[in-house]
Amino acid sequence: xxxxxxxxxxxxxxxxxxxxxxxxxxxxxxxxxxxxxxxxxxxxxxxxxxxxxxxxxxxxxxxxxxxxxxxxxxxxxxxxxxxxxxxxxxxxxxxxxxxxxxxxxxxxxxxxx
Amino acid sequence: xxxxxxxxxxxxxxxxxxxxxxxxxxxxxxxxxxxxxxxxxxxxxxxxxxxxxxxxxxxxxxxxxxxxxxxxxxxxxxxxxxxxxxxxxxxxxxxxxxxxxxxxxxxxxxx
Numbered sequence: 008x009x010x011x012x013x014x015x016x017x018x019x020x021x022x023x024x025x026x027x028x029x030x031x032x033x034x035x036x037x038x039x040x041x042x043x044x045x046x047x048x049x050x051x052x053x054x055x056x057x058x059x060x061x062x063x064x065x066x067x068x069x070x071x072x073x074x075x076x077x078x079x080x081x082x083x084x085x086x087x088x089x090x091x092x093x094x095x096x097x098x099x100x101x102x103x104x105x106x107x108x109x110x111x112x113x114x115x116x117x118x119x120x
Numbered sequence: 121x122x123x124x125x126x127x128x129x130x131x132x133x134x135x136x137x138x139x140x141x142x143x144x145x146x147x148x149x150x151x152x153x154x155x156x157x158x159x160x161x162x163x164x165x166x167x168x169x170x171x172x173x174x175x176x177x178x179x180x181x182x183x184x185x186x187x188x189x190x191x192x193x194x195x196x197x198x199x200x201x202x203x204x205x206x207x208x209x210x211x212x213x214x215x216x217x218x219x220x221x222x223x224x225x226x227x228x229x230x231x
Contacts, residue, residue, distance in 0.1 A: 042221075047129075049208055049223040050163070065218055066121070097162060105212045105219055108153065108165035 010034065013098050013112035019120050020085065020092060028083045028115045030098035038104040039081035043067060044095040044114075053096075056081055057104040085117065093119050122147045122213040126222040134230050139196040141225035143209035150212050152185050152192040157224070158205040199229045 011032045020026045032039065038057050042050040052065030056075040070089025075081055081100075085092045095116050099109040123146040133139050143152065151170045155163040167176055169185035169192065176183045182195040192209055206224040213220070 040219075047223075049124075049126075049221040050210075052218055052220070055219075063217065066220070099163075105150070105217075106153075108168060109155075109163075111162035111164070113162055 011098060011100055011110055011112035013096075013115050015115060016113065018115055018117045020117060021120050023087045025084055025086050026117070028085070028096055028098075028117070030081045030083065030112060031079055032081075032098075032100045032110070033079060034100055034110060035078070036100035036102055036110070037078070038101045038106060039075070040099040040101070040106070040109065041065075041071070041073065041081070041083045042097045042099065044097060050097060053083065055104065092117055122216055122218070122220050124209060124211065124220050124222040126207075126209060126225050128225055129223070130226045130228070132228045132230065133199050135201060136198050139199050139203070139227055141194050141207050141209075141227075143192040143194075143222050145190045145211060145213070145220075147213040147215055148189050150189075150214050152189075152209055152211045154183060154192075154194055155208045155210060155221075156205050157208065161205075163208060196227075199227070201229050201231055203227060204229050 014029045040055045041053040051067050054073040056062040072084045097114045098112045101109045125144045153168045154166040157163045173187045174185040180197045184193045206226045208224045210221040
């Protein structure tokens with residue numbers, strides 16, 4: 008079955024540590040997205056990529072970095088510069104950008120130790 | 121920048137009652153999309169509206185896109201417990217590249 012796989016499901020970060028969240032899709036979608044969801048709030052766009060080797064900042068890119076070396080993969084690194092990283096992170100993909108309809112992964116819940 | 125608001129933030133209804141959530145954008149949208157997120161789950165795409173004044177129906181759900189393409193609504197007739205979740209609207213402004221989600225309306229349905 009085609010879909011989006013995010014790993015890990017839960018992740019804990021120590022102060023000053025970088026962590027990388029994985030997102031893989033086998034839907035052959037060109038566009039991929041990273042969102043952050045905080046309790047009681049909507050999804051905020053961190054980064055998106057319309058095509059391999061290209062990515063654009065979203066509304067809250069500070070403290071995050073991404074890469075898009077392969078069509079199937081769009082990992083997100085939460086750097087130590089992100090002072091409030093505790094949140095639910097969702098990866099999504101779409102045939103193109105702007106997204107016609109996005110397919111979401113199950114998310115990664117990141118917490119600070 | 122573009123802002124998308126939704127009201128109400130929370131809605132509790134008795135099973136069988138109707139429910140409506142409203143979405144308002146600070147800028148004109150090229151389209152509006154609606155997603156549903158069940159508790160503990162991820163958002164699932166429901167529908168996209170593109171044309172001014174467009175109305176679409178999916179069984180008990182009715183979606184509208186305003187004439188000015190700055191607002192939208194989702195109406196559920198005769199709610200069921202399976203309708204429980206958070207409903208998000210999302211869209212792209214005519215003036216930017218980013219795709220923005222509203223904060224969502226959380227629906228609880230009491231049996």
